[in-house]
Each structure stands twice: as C-alpha cells, then as structure tokens.
Amino acid sequence: MTQPDYELDVRPIIAKGGEPFGAIMEAVATLAPGQGLRLLAPFKPVPLFHVLGQRGFEPTAREIGNGDWEVTFRPATGEQNSGAEVSAPVQSVDPSTWPEPAVELDNRGLEPPEPMVRTLEGVEALTSGQTLAALLPREPLFLFEELEARGHLWRGSFEPEGHYRILIRRS
Template sequence: MTEFVDLDVRPLLRAGEEPFSTIMATLDRLEQGQGLRLYAPFKPFPLFGVMESKGFAHEEAELEGGEWEVLFTPATVASQAVELSDIAPADDWPEPILQLDNRELDPPEPMVRILAAAETLAPGQTLFALLRREPVFLFRELSKRGHRWRGGFVPGGDTYELTVRVSAHVDE
C-alpha cells in the first residue's frame, strides 16, 4: 500500500502564490514508493500531464465547495516484471556502443533521446544512459519495440543507470 505525503496548496493559492515550485519540491523529497496527496481549490488538469511524465498516476475526488483531493501514486509498469529466463546474464551483454547522460534533461527529452539512439543500433548492441528518475514510461516503449533493459539507482538514489539491448524483432 502506498504511503502518501500530504500537501495543501489552497492557502498558497488564496495568498496569490504560485504552488508549482512547492509541489515539485515536495515531489523531490518523496521516498521510493511514496505518493503525494494534493489538496487544491480546483481540479489541477495541467498538473496531471506533468506528474505523468514524472512517473505518477492520479486519482481525483471532488470535495465540498468544489475543492479537490488528488492522489498521485507512483506508476507501476507491468512490463517491468520480466522473468529471469528472459534475461541473459549481464556478462552476456556486449559493452555499450553509446553512452548518454540525460540527467540534465526534462521529460520527455530523456525518453525521446534514448528511443532515437536505440534506432541507430544494430540488433544485440547496447546503449547506456544516466537519468534523474526511473524511466517508467520508457520501459513500456522499449517493450513495444522488443528491446530489453536493465537498470537501477546508484547508491544515494540520485542517478538511475539504464542499459538497453536492442532486439532483432519488434513485438506488435
């Protein structure tokens, strides 16, 4: 079950302040697996796309007086559950042909850049990328293209290392 961190931006908005930086700062402080419970005086449609790009699904509920409670939950990607038999041992993967540092890019740039780079590789070749966050939406796109990946956060949790192996076929 997801643990939620509460953030009420209603007082900020009533005071005429822009809450976006407060929301993003709170998001940056979330621990692995935590979600964000946001209280707002309106349904925050523009925030839904931003949060999706950061790997969060949302559920909203209207409260009394037209105010809203929105739960942002870390998205899980079913395709991440890969059977061990589907993955060759790490030492069977060739050294990466390309290395990308995407840590300074904002979504969706890292995903676009990695997918474009994968298109330039021959079947079986690999690329290595550094990212700020776990690329949950990228995993789905890699699966659609038949590619495999390995990844995880480095100690300290501020960088996600991803290796992508290009496959010879594409799953339709």
C-alpha cells in the same frame, strides 16, 4: 449518474524534480467504475497513453498553453478500469552475454520528457544486439513500458549518487 472526472495536476510534482507516475496510478486506482481522469502535465505524456490504454482507458489530449497539456483518460466503451497496479517487468537475461555499450548517454540534466526521448532515439539508432547505456535523473517507468512494447531488453539500477543507470539491448 455519471461521476465527474478525477482531476490530477502533476505539474508541481515535476517542477520539484519528482516522478508523477505513482500519483497517477494511485489516482487511477481510486476511480469509480466509468469515471475518467483529467491530467494536467507540462508536456504531452505520450508513454502514459500506452500504459493506461492497457488498462482500458482512451486518451484525449489538448495543449492548453505555455507547453502545458490537459489529457482526459476515459474508460473505453465496454471496458471497466481494473485499478491494477503497474510494475516494471523483470528482465531475466544474463547480462554477461551483452556487448559493451556502443553508445553512452548522460540525460541527467534534461527536463521530462527529453531523457526518455533522447534514450529512445539512441536505441533506435543501434543495430540489433547492440547496447546503449544511459544515466537518467530518476527511475524511467514510462521508458520501461516503451522498451517492452518495442521488444528491447534492459537492466538498470540506482547509482550511489542518486541517478538511475540503464543498459538497453536492442532486439
């Protein structure tokens, strides 16, 4: 007998300024073999397609009105969900060899997914080897995955004021 999809509504988390990635990965870890995840979000979570795709899930997305989206992640045929945890890869690059940022962005006042979109657009406008610095409202877990997929290097940390500063070097 097939299990019903696990439903997770991340809209309240995002509305409060939170980062839903942890809640999403916790939900994925609790899924039974063959069970899917039905996610409700205030935007189309495209970076999550890649993250969960690497764990054997295929997305189906549809806009449900007012900018909200319903995305169902189902195990790909022949693959089972491992429930493995996600962590940002550690970048082993000597930052002292990086040039000063060619571009600096302040993305703190933007609503998701705009900080990530704006940062990626800035990186894509750079030439190989140039760097971009960005201030973000929270740790950019989805951005890490996207930067890795594109082959870019980065380093980042939380600032004392509570925002996240990332320096990205275009490959």
